[in-house]
Amino acid sequence: MHSKTSSYVGLLYVAPALAFVLTFTVYPFAQMVWMSLHNWSLIAPKKYIGFGNFVKAWNDPQVWTSLEFTLKYTLFITPILMILGYLIALLTAENRPLRQFTRSVVFAPVVIGLGASSLLWYWLFSYDFGLINRALIDLGLIARPVVWFGADADISMWAVIASIVWKVVGFGTILFVAAIHAIPGEIGEAAMVDGASYWQRVRAITLPLTAKTILLVTLVSVIGSLLAFDQFYIMTAGQPRNLTATSVFLIYLNSFPYLKLGYGAALSLILAGIILVCTFLQMLLSRRSHA
Amino acid sequence: MSLQISTRYRSALAGLLAMVALPAMAEDLQMWERSGGNAGMVDALVAAWNAKNPDRKINLTYIPHTEMVPKIAQAIASGEVPDLMGMDLIYGPQFEAAGQLVDITDKVKDWPELKTAVQGHMTVSTYEGRLYGVPLYADVSALFYNKDLFRKAGLDPEKPPTSLSEIREYADKITALGGDVKGYFLAGSCAGCNIFTVAPLMWASGATVEPEAANGEPLNGEGVKEVLQWARDMIKAGNVHEDARAETGETFHLRFGSGKIGMMGTGNFNITLAKEQNPSMDFGIALLPGVKSGQVSSFAGGDIVTIPNGSKRVDDAIDFMKFLLSDETQVEVYAKMLNMTTRGDMTENKYFQAEPKVQQVAKAIAVAETPYTLKFFELINSPQGPWLQMLQRAYYEDTDLDTIISEAKAQMKAIAAE
Helix, strand or coil: CHHHHHHHHHHHHHHHHHHHHHHHHHHHHHHHHHHHCEECECCCCCEECCCHHHHHHHHCHHHHHHHHHHHHHHHHHHHHHHHHHHHHHHHHCCCCHHHHHHHHHHHHHHHCCHHHHHHHHHHHCCCCCCHHHHHHHHCCCCCCCCCCCCCCHHHHHHHHHHHHHHHHHHHHHHHHHHHHHCCCHHHHHHHHHCCCCHHHHHHHHHHHHCHHHHHHHHHHHHHHHHCCCHHHHHHCCCCCCCCCCCHHHHHHHHHCCCCEHHHHHHHHHHHHHHHHHHHHHHHHHHHHHHC | CHHHHHHHHHHHHHHHHHHHHHHHHHCCEEEEEECCCCHHHHHHHHHHHHHHCCCCCEEEEEECHHHHHHHHHHHHHHCCCCCEEEEEHHHHHHHHHCCCECCCHHHHCCCHHHHHECHHHHHHCEECCEECEEEEEEEEEEEEEEHHHHHHCCCCCCCCCCCHHHHHHHHHHHHCCCCCCECECCCCCCHHHHHHHCHHHHHHCCCCCCCCCCCCCCCCCHHHHHHHHHHHHHHHCCCECHHHHHCCCCCHHHHHHHCCECEEEEECCHHHHHHHHCCCCCEEEECEECCCCCCEEEEEEEEEEECECCCCCHHHHHHHHHHHHCHHHHHHHHHCCCCCCCEHHHCCCHHHHCCHHHHHHHCHHHHEECCCCCCHHHHHHCCCCHHHHHHHHHHHCCCCHHHHHHHHHHHHHHHHHC
16 A cells, blocks of 8 residues: 555656656658658648658659768768867866866857858858868969868768868867866876886777767767758758759658648657667667666 | 745736737738748738738747747648748749648639749749749849959950850959959859759750659750750869859858859849948849850749648738738838839839839849749759759869769759659
């Protein structure tokens, strides 16, 4: 009797959190699954079509193009963000005024909205008025302006990567700095007494003791890159020929401009599944390397 | 304590102000219009209405043009609709077929003004014999050419090209002037710009672009291939600025006024704009030609104004429609701003007579076409749609044109059949 009462009391305690999760996570997810089984337009009555949207996605070449591009973008940008972020963290970890100032400067773009920063870089890369083309010409690196967006998918991707690295590298840096600060100073001092060089200490002490943060930043970076949308929507609009249309871009396109909510929901579920698998694999690999 | 009192006073004052202000705001009609269209014209129309109707003013909100369709659809789904909706005319059939607009047929059937209203706008405002909107403003495409550059290139500025081969010939001569000057302009990443200015070249050459029915044949006729070949050759010959490839439509309206382009397909809106941008530039206007001399066409675009289902001010909205079509508005607002009148019988007016360029571009109305399809955005206007993909491949790749056209056809057919 006593245990039954206490379990009710326990349920009462978790009720607000449970209600929150049910309302804002479980219900929308269930709604999305339900939507994905329908031909569901925003302006016309819905029609049940079973797994028709998933079959359509399998046969839609643009789904594969977008997925391939999204994975390619993720594969290129993640190591850049990780390595650059870690190197900046190593450089600025010490709490000296100039290094603290450098850290703040690197972190500053993180607080700018992604839409605003994408627009800023869109104009920086402008063919006629952009600072990038002007600077590259003045430095003698190129003879004539480059068409950064809309002409070549790879050039467009690298331009976007440059803008995103500027925008988010500070986020990883701050987390890495915090992790480096958490390493007890005596360990490094002992290694120095033993004659370990700086890079030996980084390899043998700093890297292993910040591994959990590295995993966290990698996960956040990979998930963020797989969900990339704003930067491509604003800077490339999927051009040329939809070769830079990311998976989320495709979901947006189908759900809203094309008014195909059901198909968009099916694509969202597929992408969610892919992200789940990537996350699981990453965590598994990390655990194995620890073992 | 004093801070609390002060805060309470402020809250009470704000509440009082809100009570006074809300009834006045509630009487305003809410109207949505897409941005990226002819905002100056719509602003002037609304201002003219507001001046005459101070007790039922229109509160105008612009929605980014790429977001207009989803925004309207979301508003309809949530029941939070405006009283009036200005929309790109080509979306009319989609919303009419979905039963989302108020049928105004019985309320306007006796209006004599409708008999002379722009035909393309009226066609797309009609679904299964019922009327759902009236013209808000009209844009027509034409060939604009820079007379200064014509003179410099040794061309007769009073003899604009009358066929695609002449455009090519003239463009070669203008491009040869060198510097930053090019003979022609083709927007590389803008589906809308191309349906407005390249599709008429195909229509004039006897081809069709959009499928006329769900199972109809799109991109029909030799004219499609001939125009694509011509465009490919123009670009390869260096007659188009390199950055035109990245033109998404954001700066399309500013290109001709730069004075660096010899000829360009654009719209009537460019008359005023080019004059403002480059007052000393001398330019002329001709009809967009086809492959053979004498073939001409144009795209009649613009916006229609409709009433979404759920509007609580249908009668006031209908009055606004009547106001738009009235003689006074046609002359003193549309014509005075050198925009196309939306009634064919109003083109003879003092403002147009004083500006020959407007008279010239108004000739395009007679040969203009407006596509009628329930899936215009997906088929044509989307930057990710088959129309722009086909053009980009034709403009910038060497793939066989028959292959490009047949693949675009297949994509269009699949979309239309869905």
